[in-house]
Amino acid sequence: MNKVDHLIHAKWMVTCADDNQVLEDHTLVIHDNKILAILPGTEATQRYQANDEQHYLSHAITPGFINSHTHIAMNLFRGLADDLELMDWLNNHIWPAESKWVSQELVYDGSLLAMAEMIRCGTICFNDMYFFLGATAQAAELAGMRAHIGMTIIDVPTAWAKTTEEYFTKAIEFYQQYKNNELITPTLAPHSTYTVSTENLEKVKKLADDYHLKINIHLQEAPSEIEYSIKKYHQRPLQRLHNIGMLSPNLIAIHMTQINDADFAILQETQPNIVHCPESNMKLVSGSCPVEKLAQMGINVALGTDGAASNNDLDMLGEMRSAALLGKITANDPKALPAMHALKMATINGAKALGIEHITGSLEPGKAADFIAIDLNHIETQPVYHPVSQIVYATPRSQVTDVWVAGKQLLKNRELTTLDEKELIKKAQTWRKKIKS
Numbered sequence: 001m002n003k004v005d006h007l008i009h010a011k012w013m014v015t016c017a018d019d020n021q022v023l024e025d026h027t028l029v030i031h032d033n034k035i036l037a038i039l040p041g042t043e044a045t046q047r048y049q050a051n052d053e054q055h056y057l058s059h060a061i062t063p064g065f066i067n068s069h070t071h072i073a074m075n076l077f078r079g080l081a082d083d084l085e086l087m088d089w090l091n092n093h094i095w096p097a098e099s100k101w102v103s104q105e106l107v108y109d110g111s112l113l114a115m116a117e118m119i120r121c122g123t124i125c126f127n128d129m130y131f132f133l134g135a136t137a138q139a140a141e142l143a144g145m146r147a148h149i150g151m152t153i154i155d156v157p158t159a160w161a162k163t164t165e166e167y168f169t170k171a172i173e174f175y176q177q178y179k180n181n182e183l184i185t186p187t188l189a190p191h192s193t194y195t196v197s198t199e200n201l202e203k204v205k206k207l208a209d210d211y212h213l214k215i216n217i218h219l220q221e222a223p224s225e226i227e228y229s230i231k232k233y234h235q236r237p238l239q240r241l242h243n244i245g246m247l248s249p250n251l252i253a254i255h256m257t258q259i260n261d262a263d264f265a266i267l268q269e270t271q272p273n274i275v276h277c278p279e280s281n282m283k284l285v286s287g288s289c290p291v292e293k294l295a296q297m298g299i300n301v302a303l304g305t306d307g308a309a310s311n312n313d314l315d316m317l318g319e320m321r322s323a324a325l326l327g328k329i330t331a332n333d334p335k336a337l338p339a340m341h342a343l344k345m346a347t348i349n350g351a352k353a354l355g356i357e358h359i360t361g362s363l364e365p366g367k368a369a370d371f372i373a374i375d376l377n378h379i380e381t382q383p384v385y386h387p388v389s390q391i392v393y394a395t396p397r398s399q400v401t402d403v404w405v406a407g408k409q410l411l412k413n414r415e416l417t418t419l420d421e422k423e424l425i426k427k428a429q430t431w432r433k434k435i436k437s
Contacts, residue, residue, distance in 0.1 A: 005407065006030035007050040009041050010373065012060040012387045015363040016347045020340055022387060028061065030369045033407030037365055056402070058377030060387045062343070063362050064124025064370045064403060065316040066350030069216070069254045069275040069304030071130045073102075073110035075117065076431045077309040086222045086284045094309060101435055102159045107132035109427045111139035114314055116419045119143065121315045121397035122372040124405045127252070127275075127304070127354055129189040129216055131160035133174045137184050144410050144418045146370070148354050150189025150216045151175065153204055155196055164200050168207070175211060183406070185354070187252075192218040193237040194228050198244065205246050214250055214355055217241075220263070221255035222286040238263050247272050252353050254304065257287030264297070273300045273353035276345065278322040279313075280306035291323065292331040295341070302353040303345040316346050317400075320392050339392040372411075373402040 008028035015021045015038070027044035029037040039047070074094075081093035107130065118126060125146035128136055133149050140147035151171035153164065161167045175186045190196045190204045208215050220226060220237050229237045239262070241247050247270035254275045259267070267274075276289045291301050303323055305314045320342040327337030351361025360370040374391060376382070378399055381390045403411035410418055 001049040002047060004029055004031040004036060004048045004050050005033075005052065006369070007044055007048060007053045008056070008061065008371070009044075009054065010056040010059050010061040011376075013038060013363060014060055014062040014343070014388055014391070016063050016344050017362045017364050028363065028369070028371065030407055033369050035363060035365050035367050035369055038363060054402075056373045056375075059373040059375050059401065060391060061363070061371050061373055062122075062391065063347040063360065064372050064405065065122045065346045066302070066354065066361060067118060067123050067126040067304055067314065067316055068252070068302035068350040068353050069277055069306060070114075070126055070128055070314060071307035071309070072114035072118075072126060072128050072314070073107040073130050073132075073136065074307035074309040075114040075314070076101075076106060076110040076428065076435070077307075078312050080309060080435070082283075082312070084284070085224075086286055087224050089284060089310065097435065099158065102131055104132045104135050106431065108135035108139055109431060111136045112143065112419060113424050113428050114308065115139060115143040115145055116416055116421060116424050117308075117314050118316075119145065119403050119410050119416060119419070120400065120414070121317060122374070122400040122403060123314070123316055124370045124372070124403060124410075125350070125354070125356075125360065127187070127216065127350075129191070131158055133170070133186075134177070137174075137178060137181075140184060141181075142418065144183070144405055144408050146183050146185075146356075146360070146405060148185045148187050148214070149174070149178070150187050152189045152191060153196060153200060154191040155200060156191075164196075168203065171207070175213070179211075185356075187214040187216055187354075189216045192221075192225070193240055194225055198233075198240065201241070201246065202244050205244060208250065214252060215246065216252045216254060219253040219256055220258040221281075222284070223258060226258050236260075236263065238266055242266050242270065249273065252302075255281060255286065256289050257281055259290060264293070267294070267299055268297050271299060273302060275302050275304045275353065276323055277304045277306040277311075277319075278326045279319060280310045282322070282326065283312075284310055288326055288330045290330055291327045291345075292333065292336040300349055300352050301345060302350040303342075315397050317391070317395055317397050320346050324392055339386075339388045342392050343388055369404055369407040371404050372400055375399050375401050
């Protein structure tokens with residue numbers, strides 16, 4: 001008998017690996033915070049003895065979800081401004097609120113609130129873009145989540161930085177502090193082509209090349225962005241980035257709801273990663289990313305919620321359902337974006353976009369013990385013919401019972417193990433009183 005740390009027995013194992021296997025009555029063998037093996041339950045108990053053994057008899061075990069684009073501290077602005085077009089929402093509501101309230105304290109408290117919400121719906125990793133980066137990093141270390149934290153570059157003064165040069169300086173400082181952190185990964189995050197000059201976008205590109213960093217950018221999110229770019233630069237935003245050499249698999253292009261034939265040709269040539277945020281895009285009437293066509297072209301499309309100020313939640317289960325249904329309408333094809341495709345957008349595709357597919361995103365020996373348990377033994381998800389179908393089309397986030405990151409349990413039978421739920425609610429209510437006043 002070989003001794004290991006954990007044996008995780010489950011009714012179903014949804015691997016999200018290349019073969020799309022869904023295994024019944026199998027066991028995850030966990031040792032040194034990694035997946036050692038995935039075996040039939042009886043074989044696992046014959047070969048291994050564990051310090052801890054868990055039985056998920058009515059559960060599906062899947063890789064933890066990866067939220068590939070969000071602004072998590074904006075949880076404290078959830079519901080502040082609704083039912084508005086993108087530029088009206090930004091210019092007249094969100095940016096004024098941020099200029100008044102964003103601070104180290106707000107970002108830390110808002111980040112913890114968001115992380116609690118994400119853990120409770122099965123998210124183990126997020127890709128963020130905001131201000132006061134250290135506050136988000138500290139919160140992620142406390143929560144135990146994987147965090148890719150975008151070092152924001154924007155030609156607009158904020159409470160975080162007054163000049164673009166200061167943004168670059170603070171980005172390098174943050175990178176130096178967290179470049180070797182196991183769970184925190186710095187990335188570059190120029191806000192958009194309409195808030196960052198060509199000169200500064202070129203500086204971002206050089207910095208990314210020098211430090212081997214991923215680049216995140218809001219891109220071709222709404223018709224107004226296209227109109228602005230053509231009027232000012234006589235080019236569409238995608239072409240502008242292509243001209244400076246920024247388009248490559250190192251780029252994470254967020255939203256991409258406005259794509260014409262010329263754009264498709266550029267994307268086919270350069271193969272950037274794309275993050276689809278269906279619920280935010282629908283709510284702001286920004287358009288819809290043509291996920292099915294992009295997938296047919298071999299382009300990796302991951303899934304994100306965007307911030308809770310425009311969504312208004314960080315629920316990746318809901319985002320999968322929205323992506324699958326909207327994808328069928330956009331493609332005018334009921335076979336477009338089947339359930340497994342939507343689930344992989346939220347797991348392995350997110351890992352590929354962030355460059356961590358060798359660590360997480362699927363259940364495979366050698367990868368980190370990042371997984372979640374979803375209890376399908378509820379009225380809402382019975383009977384179970386196909387567990388992946390139930391997960392994507394029927395399961396509410398309240399049925400996520402357990403969450404593990406790097407072999408550490410962050411949610412146990414719906415209870416947070418690293419964060420204080422009551423304290424987070426209390427702080428959220430305190431911020432509501434301040435902001436509303």
